[in-house]
Amino acid sequence: MSQPEVGATTSRPAHFSNIPLPAKLELKGDVAANWEFFKEEWKDYEIASDLEKQPQAKRTADKLGSLAEIISALDGCFKPKVNVIYERFVFGTAFQEENETIDAYVSRLRTLASTCGYKELEGEMIRDRLVIGIGSYHTKKQLISN
Template sequence: MTEEEKNKFEEVMTKFREYCEPKKNLIHSRFLFYTRKQEESEPFDSFLTDVKRLVKSCKFGAEDEAVRDRLVLGTNDLNTQKKIVIEGDAELDTVITKLRLAELGRQQAAEVQGKVKVDKVMDKQSNSKPVHNNNMVLKCKWCGEQHERKLEVCPARGKLCTKCNRYNHYAKVCRSKYVKVIADSNLQNQEDSDGEFYCGSVQKMIQGKWN
């Protein structure tokens, strides 16, 4: 193909594209560009890419300045926006760098703060009192040792307390306020409904007499 044929081919293709492609509305294109703002959770690079795409249809004389202005005016980072405006006419690359670094700083700060919150929660949980649960290994109220909270597995089951003369607990955890006395034989092996020892009978001894 000669050079003349190539030029004719390009001319035909250009006219074909102009015919097939819909006519662009410059006012509408610029409206889309001017109203483009960064969404609340939108990454900065996504916002930047879309602004650069929209500016292509606007036919601005200075595209870099238009993109810079849209980034500054449309960003959701109001703190960085204020700093850029106060500093004055920054170049496009400077604006992009500042907005990227600000976003990265917020992400890193959020990670640090999130880690601190998790550590505080874990520390609080480790220092809190254990929740009573029948299936947890806790300090036993019958023997004073740690094992499953059930009387049937307690080593004090069937043992005689040397303090109150009752069964199913040791003297070191006995809650009786009375000294050791001879208990009624028909009450020695009696247990209440949830497995605790029975302390229903009252024994008193005043000056060697029973009342």
């Protein structure tokens, strides 16, 4: 009996056969975004095919290790390294833009702060940046007095 060739397609169990596999991971363009999209597609596939309910042994890819380990390793390859100093610089210089609502400014600050590694101080840092960066002197004065 011959062994299947590397890269050859293998048959899937019958209960998986009606569920299409996720599209191949695109390694061109924004690879980090492509990787996030692929992971979401894979999670959806696992749920739809009931693969997530299978024992871990069935969820491994050619005994390379658990799927979680594989995904973690690929995360390390595709997720860009965060330059915390730069992210904090961008956050620290974020001022409310002309015609930007306070809600939109706070939302932007939350997004910027999420990559700064502030952890439990994140809320306080957003509050302080809001007070410093808000355009209205009257609103700034009210925030400081509270």
